[in-house]
Amino acid sequence: MSLFSWAGVLALILGGLYGSLFGAIPGLTATLAVALFVPVAFFLDPVIALPAIIAISSVAIYAGDVGSAVARIPGTPASAAYVVELHAIARERGPIYGLGISALGSAAGGAVGTGVLVLGATFIAAIAAQFSSFEYFWVAILGLTAGVFASSGSALKSLISLLLGLLLATVGIDPTLGYPRFHFGSPMLLGGLDYVVAMIGLFGFSEVLEHSFQKSSHRGAAPTVQLRRTLRQFFAAPLKLIRRSWMLVARSSFLGVFIGFLPGAGADVGAWVATSAQKMMRRDNTPEDTVLAGSSSNNAAVASAWIPALSLGLPGDTVTAMVLAVFLMKGITPGPLLFENDLALVWSLYLTFLVANIVLLPVFGYLAARLAALTLRVRFNVLLSAITAICVVGAYALRNNPADVWIMALMGAFAFVLRRGGFPLAQVVLGMVLGPILEQHFMVSAIKSRWNLASFFERPVALLLMASTLITIGIGIWLRIRSRNKAA
Amino acid sequence: MTDTNKDLTAAALLAGLGVGLWWITESFPDLPEGYPGPALFPRMIGVTLLAAAVALGVTGLRPKRRSAAARGEETAWGPPALIVAVVSSFPVLAPHIGVAPAVCLTCIFGALLLRVPWRAALLLAIGVTGVLYGLFTVLLGIPLA
Numbered sequence: 001m002s003l004f005s006w007a008g009v010l011a012l013i014l015g016g017l018y019g020s021l022f023g024a025i026p027g028l029t030a031t032l033a034v035a036l037f038v039p040v041a042f043f044l045d046p047v048i049a050l051p052a053i054i055a056i057s058s059v060a061i062y063a064g065d066v067g068s069a070v071a072r073i074p075g076t077p078a079s080a081a082y083v084v085e086l087h088a089i090a091r092e093r094g095p096i097y098g099l100g101i102s103a104l105g106s107a108a109g110g111a112v113g114t115g116v117l118v119l120g121a122t123f124i125a126a127i128a129a130q131f132s133s134f135e136y137f138w139v140a141i142l143g144l145t146a147g148v149f150a151s152s153g154s155a156l157k158s159l160i161s162l163l164l165g166l167l168l169a170t171v172g173i174d175p176t177l178g179y180p181r182f183h184f185g186s187p188m189l190l191g192g193l194d195y196v197v198a199m200i201g202l203f204g205f206s207e208v209l210e211h212s213f214q215k216s217s218h219r220g221a222a223p224t225v226q227l228r229r230t231l232r233q234f235f236a237a238p239l240k241l242i243r244r245s246w247m248l249v250a251r252s253s254f255l256g257v258f259i260g261f262l263p264g265a266g267a268d269v270g271a272w273v274a275t276s277a278q279k280m281m282r283r284d285n286t287p288e289d290t291v292l293a294g295s296s297s298n299n300a301a302v303a304s305a306w307i308p309a310l311s312l313g314l315p316g317d318t319v320t321a322m323v324l325a326v327f328l329m330k331g332i333t334p335g336p337l338l339f340e341n342d343l344a345l346v347w348s349l350y351l352t353f354l355v356a357n358i359v360l361l362p363v364f365g366y367l368a369a370r371l372a373a374l375t376l377r378v379r380f381n382v383l384l385s386a387i388t389a390i391c392v393v394g395a396y397a398l399r400n401n402p403a404d405v406w407i408m409a410l411m412g413a414f415a416f417v418l419r420r421g422g423f424p425l426a427q428v429v430l431g432m433v434l435g436p437i438l439e440q441h442f443m444v445s446a447i448k449s450r451w452n453l454a455s456f457f458e459r460p461v462a463l464l465l466m467a468s469t470l471i472t473i474g475i476g477i478w479l480r481i482r483s484r485n486k487a488a
Numbered sequence: 489m490t491d492t493n494k495d496l497t498a499a500a501l502l503a504g505l506g507v508g509l510w511w512i513t514e515s516f517p518d519l520p521e522g523y524p525g526p527a528l529f530p531r532m533i534g535v536t537l538l539a540a541a542v543a544l545g546v547t548g549l550r551p552k553r554r555s556a557a558a559r560g561e562e563t564a565w566g567p568p569a570l571i572v573a574v575v576s577s578f579p580v581l582a583p584h585i586g587v588a589p590a591v592c593l594t595c596i597f598g599a600l601l602l603r604v605p606w607r608a609a610l611l612l613a614i615g616v617t618g619v620l621y622g623l624f625t626v627l628l629g630i631p632l633a
Contacts, residue, residue, distance in 0.1 A: 021628065036629065156547065160502060160540050167509070167533050179516065179526035205575070212567035212602055382612060385599035388571070389616045392578050392594050396587065397630050402579030409575045416568060421498050439529045451523050 011048045012352065015055030016360040020368055022056070023063025023075045025394065029196055030060035030076060030267075032398070034319050038326060046330045046345060050323065051352035057319045058110055058356040059364050061267055061298050065102040069095040070372045071387045073204035078271035078301075080199055080429045082294035085287035095372040100234035101288055102295040103365030104242055105249060109296030110357030112253035113260065113303025118350050121307045133441040133448070134456055138465035139259075140438035143269060145469050146276035147430040149476030157423045164418075165431020166438070168193055175436050176443035188403045193411075195432045197395045197404045201411025202425050205391045208384045209416040230373070234366050241288055252278065252293040253300040260301030261308055269437075270301030272430050280476055299361075303353050310334055310346065495548025502541035509534030567601050574598055587632045592617040 015037075022033035033056050041049035064075030069090035074080040089098035131139075144166075148158045171182045172192030183189040242249055252274040259270035274297030275290050302319075309320040311334075327334050332342060339346055375383070395408035415425050449455035457463060513527035513534070524531075574597040581590040592613045599609035624630045 021623075025623070154547075156540060156543055160498075160537070160544065163533055163537050163540065167505075167530065167537075170530050170533070174526040177519075177526050181516070181526055181530065182512070208598070208602070209568040209571060212571055213563050213565070381602040381604055382599070382608065385595060385602050385604055385609065385612055386616045388575065388598035388602075389591055389595040389613070389620060392575060393591055393620045393624065393632070396578075396582075397624055397632060400631065400633060402582050405578045406576055409572050412575075413568075413572050421494050423498075442529070447519075447523075 008048055008051065011044070011052040012055045012355060012360060015052035016059045016356065016364050019056035019059035020063040020066075020364045023060035024066040024368060025075065025390070030057045030064075031319055031322075033057070033060050034322050038322055041326050042329055046326070046332060047348050049326060049330075050345070050349055051356075053319070053323055053326070054349065054352045055356045055360055058106075058299060058302055058353070059360055061302050062103055062106040062295070062361055062365055063368055065099060065295065066095075066368050066372050067204075069098045069102075069369075070375050071204060071383065071390075072207045073387065073391070074199060077195060077199060077268040077429060077433055078294070078298040080203065080426060081271040081275040081298075082290045083203055084426065085290040088287050089291065090372070094233065095375075096230050096233040096369045097237055098291070099365060099369035099372060100238040101241060101291050103362055103369070104235070104238045105292040105295035106299040106365075107357050107361050108242060108249050109253040109256055109301075110299035110303055110353065110361065112250065112296070113257050113300035114350065114353040114357060116254075116257045116300075117303050117307055117310075117353065121311045130461065132459070133444040134459050134462040135465060136437065137441040137445055137456065138462050138469065140434045140441065142465055142469045142472065143273050143276070143434050144430065144438070145472045145476075146273060146280055147427050147434075149276075149280050149472065149479070153422060153424060155476065155480060157421075158427050161418065161423045161425065161427035162431045165428035165433075166435040167431075168198065168428070169432045169435025170439070175440040176447075186403075188401065193407060193432070194398060194404065195429065196398060197408050198411045198432060199429055200391050200394050201408040202415040202428060204387055204394075205408060205412025206415035206419060206425070208388050208391070209412055210419060211380070211384055213416070230366075230370060234369055235362070242292065245289060245292055248278065248289060248292055249296045252297040256297030256300030257304040259297070260304035267298040267301040267305070268433055271295075271298035272433065273297070276430075280472065280479065299357060303357075306349070306353075310338060310349070492548055492550075495544055499541045499545035499548055502537050502544065506534040506536075506538030506541060509537070571598055571601050574601065588617055588621050591620065 018037070019030065019033055023030060034053055037053065037056060041053065044052070061076060061078055064079035065086055067073040067075040068079050068083040068086045072083060072087040074083045079086075086098050086102060089101070144162060147162055148155055169192070172190055173180050180190055255274045255277060256267070256270040259273055260267065271294045275294040278290055278293035279285055305320045306323070309324055324334060332338065332345070378386075391408060391412070392405055395404045396402060398404060415428070418425060418428070445456060446453070457466065509530050513530050516527035517525055518527075519525045574594055578590050578594050581593065585593075595613035595616050596609050599612055600606060604612065621632060624632050
């Protein structure tokens with residue numbers, strides 16, 4: 001069966017549609033979409049099943065931005081990296097323009113990621129294979145450092161938000177030693193705080209609380225959304241922006257590619273690192289620049305996460321871990337032999353990435369953006385009431401566990417208090433995403449070197465990453481001093 | 489509350505959290521040969537939080553812009569507190585009356601607290617519950633039981 005048979009095309013279209021629904025609904029993730037698709041994939045030909053998974057994951061990662069634009073609820077952890085900026089653009093210039101930037105940025109990033117996948121899968125996988133726990137530890141430190149200085153507000157408050165996120169990540173069973181921590185006798189907390197539930201509370205429910213807190217909210221009226229010339233808003237204006245900021249898109253895409261092929265990192269970390277880097281490098285950053293950086297890097301990372309999966313049989317993220325399971329289910333062994341024995345399958349995967357990013361993503365993106373624009377015409381307090389119900393159902397549906405709704409409500413109240421105190425929320429999610437990676441790789445490195453901490457500074461790539469961290473701190477402090485002097 | 493007071497209150501709470509973390513992790517076991525175990529990472533976070541709290545307290549003493557209340561914006565703690573209470577009642581209600589009715593009730597009371605007129609709130613709650621239930625259970629095959 002060929003990818004370009006009617007069944008193949010239908011699988012791509014349905015996969016894209018299914019992915020866009022999952023990405024747009026808070027609480028449902030690309031990973032969950034793929035997980036629910038795996039039993040179906042079992043009955044399909046691999047030439048159909050695997051491209052469908054690519055379409056699902058590529059479109060779902062973009063669709064995570066729909067919730068950000070409409071209701072400030074990121075659909076995926078990757079979208080949380082630029083939720084504030086995308087929501088601001090959607091409120092000011094309409095969701096079609098905002099989602100156009102996100103979709104075309106994602107398409108560009110996805111195309112770069114696919115290009116690298118086609119040209120350098122084996123070579124890059126060989127580099128990734130050299131990374132040990134020491135290098136992963138430094139990658140996490142670099143991401144956290146960039147996150148502190150990426151905030152436009154106080155770096156101290158960003159650091160505190162980050163520490164609170166890292167602390168929340170320690171709830172549950174310790175990732176290295178298996179010791180249960182901070183579960184307060186509740187079996188529900190043993191598995192840790194699910195960061196999708198936490199994110200729904202932090203961004204979605206806190207927005208409802210913030211609005212209800214302000215008696216005379218300036219956001220009572222819905223913004224005027226232009227539904228004329230939508231093609232121009234969605235395609236032409238963002239394309240112009242991408243042409244003007246092509247260096248930004250290229251830089252963020254390559255950063256996404258780099259992060260994506262590191263096993264265990266994936267699109268979420270890619271988006272965070274790219275947006276943090278962009279915010280740090282340019283203090284006169286516009287929200288459009290941040291959205292472009294985040295969206296291009298996350299889709300680049302989706303493609304590059306397949307590099308270690310195809311070349312070495314190592315999962316780049318949870319989606320590719322499930323893909324490897326599908327490979328094994330079908331009796332296909334991923335690794336160097338795949339390129340010799342099943343070249344047709346490899347090429348059909350490459351083609352699917354191109355089709356998913358260049359055709360499916362803009363088409364479904366445009367449809368989703370039009371729907372988002374219609375949603376924004378609803379009065380804001382009515383929209384917020386619906387958001388309350390979506391937050392409840394989204395948190396509950398993830399594990400059918402009513403207690404997740406308590407966690408979501410608690411996180412919303414916590415975020416509301418943080419917002420009142422001027423503490424940024426994005427850094428809390430960053431801490432929750434990078435916390436387990438940081439702790440696990442620190443403990444593994446420390447234990448295997450018998451607590452000889454000098455070993456963290458011995459490997460050349462680790463040293464390079466440490467130097468990058470120090471440079472990031474230096475640049476961050478210098479930029480803040482410069483902007484303070486300018487303001488004075 | 490002024491922004492200075494907010495920062496000082498936050499600093500005090502964070503310092504308490506930092507010290508509390510050290511105290512709670514006292515009961516965590518060490519690795520063989522006395523090497524630090526699962527307590528290490530939370531303690532490192534606690535110590536950094538304590539240091540950040542001190543820094544926040546010091547910077548909090550500097551003159552600041554006025555808070556929302558001081559600027560004359562009308563704010564009220566009642567509605568957000570009630571909305572949290574309404575949403576928190578969902579896990580209690582759902583096992584007794586079912587997920588869909590519990591979502592519907594949450595949405596109605598949430599809408600009323602957000603100053604949506606009661607008729608509109610009722611219609612909205614029924615509509616949103618129907619759409620969400622259909623979307624999750626029928627279209628996506630995710631049971632909401």
